[in-house]
Amino acid sequence: MSAAQPPRQPKAKPSEDLIYTELYNSILERQLPPETKLGENLLAEHYGVSRTIIRQVLQRLAHDRLVKLEPNRGAFVASLSLEEAGQIYEAWRLIEAAIVRDVTQTITRKQIAALKKLVAEERQACEKQDIPRLTRLSAQFHMQLADLCRNKFLTKFLKELVPQTALAFFYEVRSMPICTKDEHGEILDAISSGDETAAVAAAMRHLDGIEKALNARSSIRKPLGLIDLLNTRIPSIS
Ligand SMILES: [Zn+2]
DSSP: OOOOOOOOOOOOOOOOOHHHHHHHHHHHHTTSSSOOOOOOOHHHHHHHHHOHHHHHHHHHHTTTSSEEETTTEEEOOOOOOHHHHHHHHHHHHHOOOHHHHHHHOOOOOHHHHHHHHHHHHHHHHHHHOHHHHHHHHHHHHHHHHHHHHOOHHHHHHHHHHHHHHHGGGOSGGGGGGTTSHHHHHHHHHHHHHOOOHHHHHHHHHHHHHHHHHHOOTTTOOOOOHHHHHHHHHHHHHO
């Protein structure tokens, strides 16, 4: 007789927060394109949780405006028209300029070091051609900068806006301009040298460049099934 096996620990079920983070990041990284159907049953089965938990996660994402809930049809990744995308960039430029101006006046060495570390990670992701990670880190740069702003309303606006740019699927993702130049590094250098005008100018050049790359003709690659899409990213849940 073989020795008694210790009772197998049941695999811990992912929490609502983990699933929320996973789906939020998948959308932010552009792994789940706009209009992807987020089937409750499929997701419940994929994560091994109840439909109630999935429904709560989808509600939270709908509150973030990343998901739309349609009566009788279910949940979908939200989408933006080209015009709406333009409006988002217009709002982003205004808020970003105010944030950069404020942060240039108050930033500490420690905060500069933290942002430099993030820019270095972006460079690494760029070298490895890890586009999803680069996309997420790139959004994080702007959100981390916004966190340093003394006006918390501006912080909140920016943090609501930036994730939504992931819903503007008018890029050829591989030629997204963030990867080609070290623009975050330039913004950060100007901020740390205390040059408000140069910092705002660098931030505006950066956002203008991204917006110019919006291209109505490039369309979403043919979407895979939901679970295939989720499986193409390295999950934060094991
Ligand atoms: Zn950027």
